[in-house]
């Protein structure tokens with residue numbers, strides 16, 4: 001029962017965080033291997049439709065517990081796939097991770113559409129028919145990774161989804177020659193960021209207003225200082241210039257925070273420069289700025305906005321486990337040959353930061369209440385249907 005309640009709480013967090021058009025929720029970018037990685041269990045086996053005939057790339061590299069190009073699988077055809085069998089008995093899975101080269105050296109071979117599937121067929125392999133696989137979710141990387149980019153498409157990306165019982169997973173690719181250095185699977189891990197509101201406006205006591213903006217670079221007319229000037233909209237937004245772009249806010253004092261909000265254009269005017277990923281980090285060092293080393297930043301979480309999500313450009317308010325921070329920064333993915341063929345960095349019109357125990361806005365209280373009711377009703381229905389089935 002206790003486990004069940006814990007699962008419900010975790011599922012509640014997942015449901016609250018579900019974007020409009022995705023069943024894979026981005027949880028983190030970069031980072032290390034799952035503490036409990038089912039793909040490297042003794043009974044687990046990697047398989048793939050094919051592999052490029054160039055050493056050292058191999059199918060076994062998919063779950064050898066090592067990142068990097070020299071420990072990767074590369075497909076050898078369009079519409080290929082790679083996967084992991086857990087054996088004959090289904091296990092509960094809820095999170096996966098994969099990347100092209102989590103060491104950051106290689107950034108090619110990532111532009112692709114990835115479709116994650118699972119099966120309950122015992123000991124699945126490359127010959128398990130398509131009809132035995134069920135799709136969990138699909139994500140599209142509109143570009144290859146960029147060198148040096150911490151939020152690059154080539155880094156390890158960790159995704160969570162509504163848990164399923166499975167004997168195996170497979171990851172389908174559309175492009176020929178996509179690379180994966182490690183395919184990881186775990187039980188459900190609650191996303192680090194929980195979506196609390198889409199749209200909406202400033203709450204009371206936005207700490208960013210009293211903070212100091214900093215960033216790596218920007219394009220003309222979209223200055224770093226726009227990030228905390230208290231104004232939404234494209235004309236008051238920051239837009240990065242390169243694959244190394246980031247922007248952040250140094251807080252006036254070290255503060256325990258638990259919510260952040262940002263968007264591309266909360267006025268609804270512009271919806272370009274919003275499909276992609278944002279990695280959110282915090283730091284505890286004194287007086288952080290654009291020169292604070294990468295090693296001093298800790299991941300708070302990441303979000304992925306699908307190109308088909310109509311609300312992707314609006315402000316999104318997220319909550320997270322409280323951290324005491326001196327500053328935060330957001331690293332957007334950089335896209336090109338996208339939305340008309342030009343070169344695009346993602347845009348942010350405003351960053352808001354809120355302290356723990358600040359009074360929440362009424363609509364947030366309402367949303368949490370509605371979310372709780374929904375989960376309770378779903379749970380009761382499940383119990384009801386289970387008792388009827390028994």
Ligand SMILES: [Ca+2]
Nearest residue numbers: 061066071181
């Ligand atoms: Ca590997």
Ligand SMILES: [Ca+2]
Nearest residue numbers: 226231236349
């Ligand atoms: Ca602004």
